[in-house]
Amino acid sequence: MKKEFVMSLLVGIVGLSQSGKTTIFEALTSSGVSSDLKSASKKPNMATIPIYDARLDDLALHFKSKKITPATLEFVDLPGLRKGATADETKSLLSQVKEADLFVHIVRCFENETAPHPEGSIDPQRDIKTLDFELMIADLSTVEKRIERVSKLAKSGDEKAKAVLKLMQQLKAFLEEEKPLRLYKFKEEELKLISDVEFLSTKPVVYVANLNEGESQISEDLFKIVEEHSKAEESYAMKIYGKVEAELAELPLEERKEFLSSYGLKESGLERVVKVAFDKLDLMTFLTAGEKETRAWTIRKGTKAPQAAGKIHSDIERGFIRVEVYTYDDWVKCGRDEKKVKEKGLLRVEGKDYIIKEGDICLFRFNV
Missing domain, CATH: 3.10.20.30 (Beta-grasp domain)
Incomplete structure (x- = not known):
């Protein structure tokens, strides 16, 4: 029986340098990106993975389907943002995730003497704000360019241009208060006005605390910081033990459930990310089944x-x-x-x- 994959949902994995982001990307996608690529490349790593759905195998067996096509999730792993990077370098990196439907923000919550934090200490709140600041700076540049573009047209009396200008001025003030645009309460008519604008800080975010499995109390305390931040902006936070996920990715499928149980886990990081991504983006799946093909289709609720x-x-x-x-x-x-x-x-x-x-x-x- 043949299995085919089609692109569906794009998830941008973002985080600061040394957050363990690419290790988690490898684990989630089982991609095995080389260490040379991880350290040197300024290009994003990409991988498309099928979303496992037991219903498809069940239906295909009954309908004697020649092909199974699951829904897919595409991951793009942005090179880690680093302190001291030029504005153009940061802008170039961020432009590579503009098309993402959702950001998975990897937040470092572990100590590692061989890979020390660039800031010299572990502080999840600081790191979250640092990355958010870069997203807001990029959006502020976009807003200022749009203001410049529509100002003359607005002065000529064009009603739509005047409405766009007013909105852009409001967004500019909001960003200057260091608030990401996902916290701005857009009205329906405002969303229509910016349908052609690609902002970064409007995207839904799932915060992933990257933890050390052997530091239970320290890990819990650090995770609470991430969780409290996510609750304040009505987002979502989850834990991932990066090293555990990396080990899991190397195991045969039939051994993974037992391995997860040994750590008190029921689902892999990938399974949890998929569920949260679907929930945050209001997505769901319907099915078609027949002799030719059994397939999962992703649509909005x-x-x-x-x-x-x-x-x-x-x-x-x-x-x-x-x-x-x-x-x-x-x-x-x-x-x-x-x-x-x-x-x-x-x-x-x-x-x-x-x-x-x-x-x-x-x-x-x-x-x-």
Whole structure:
């Protein structure tokens, strides 16, 4: 049975130099980036990984599918930002993650004499603010350029230009107070005005405290600092033991569950990052299954049937008639028997206003 991967969600892994960021990138992606590349490259490391979904294997076995296509997660690991870098160097690095949907911010919460912290001490709050400051400086530059661009047009009486100028001036003041734009409460009409602008500090952030597994109390104290910061901005913080994840990545799949249990863990760092990323971005998965292919499709929560169909092909959205749908859970409860699903009235025929749910198995009917 053939498995294929398609690009879906882009996660930018960011952090300061010596935060253990690339070690975690390697562990999450099992990419094995060389040490030469880690130390010398100013280019991001990239890896696309499949999002494991046991439902796909189950469905493919029943439908005798020739191909399985899971949803995917693409990671881009930005070279660590360092103190003393020039503004142009920092700007060049940050430009490489502008297209990321979400940032995973690796925060150093461990001691290591062989790789000392560039600042000489471990201080998660300071490090978070340092990286945020770089994001805000980049955004401030973007705002100032946009102000310069629309000012003349606004003076001529153009209403949209005046609205953009007003918003940009507000964002400039906000950034100058050293507040990232993800804390700015955008109105719906304001978001429309900046739909063509790529800001960095607006992106959702998941804070990952990189801990030493052998320093329980110290680790907990440092993690609490990261967690309190994330709560203050309504974000999310999680723990990852970088060395543990690196060891896990080298093990065969069948040995990983037992290895995690030995550390009191139920899921790998990757599994937890995927769950949090989906939650922060309001994403969900629907399924299609058949002899040709069984596949997972990633969409935003609240997506209606025609737009979900458009993920498969624009012609299906354009000629949408209806969707025949039942849930994976109902299918399992009916003994993985479609006839029983129909007999129990669990297969529904829905129209263009139906909102697709997590785990829906869909067959779209269309005519073009």
